[in-house]
Amino acid sequence: MTLVEEIYAANAAYVNHRPKGQLPLPPARKVAIVTCMDARILPASAFGLQEGDAHVIRNAGGRTSEALRSLVISQQLLGTETIIVAQHTDCGMLTFQNKDIHAVIHKNLHGADATHIDFLPFSNLEQNVRDDVAFLRNHELIPKSIDIYGYVYDVATGRLVPVNSE
């Protein structure tokens, strides 16, 4: 089977055993989770989420600056009150700097210039969690009433480890 055929087969099986009917749009547990796109993270399994429970926002690194638009919609239109930021060990974002990916793009994509794009790499995982939580705590579009928690997710064990603010 091709990749797409495999996904259709898995989807057809899911349709038959999932909960029946349409759940409400606002997340039942009033939480938004920001995490990395990393293939080894299955947020529903790792954090115990069912259909309808939580917004899940994912991008390379689980960076909160890029998640801001989604978080504001989540809070202002759909009533979430907690943010969980979970970045992870062995993250690809720890392995390069902007100049490296700019050079890869120039080489692989026929001289394309991506030097105007900040790919948001970082060099210290725990400090980056603190910085990304602080970005939200200090942002005028995130109400002070929102609870924000920072974690490191260990991709070797699956364990969520809290990162204390400083």
Add this chain to the structure above:
Amino acid sequence: MTLVEEIYAANAAYVNHRPKGQLPLPPARKVAIVTCMDARILPASAFGLQEGDAHVIRNAGGRTSEALRSLVISQQLLGTETIIVAQHTDCGMLTFQNKDIHAVIHKNLHGADATHIDFLPFSNLEQNVRDDVAFLRNHELIPKSIDIYGYVYDVATGRLVPVNSE
């Protein structure tokens, strides 16, 4: 239990029954999925993904313009060759315009001005899937060799329905 205690308890259970050891960083199935943050979508269950299979990028609406940074990293540094764009029925992004959320923010957040932010709402789901796929197909940072598929995910049934390009 508080929300955070519930998540810890679920995580502790996951740690005990998940696959042991650390999987490779590059996605085994060489695919990146772009979908919405919507709480009713569980991509791993709905699309048949195991730990290590696929990058999953999620934001409000599953918009591909905001996913571009992550997709370039996914392809250029981590070897993915297929993109699946899955936007969904009953999406919150179909229910407002920028002026509406700008007014909500101004009212709820003590006069805060977010008029410089495009919250990327849309009014026609299937056309938006086509437009978001076309954005990637026409982008100089996405190689022509990448396979890109567009879908509507029906949140009432869990079914993935292909959207034909035009």
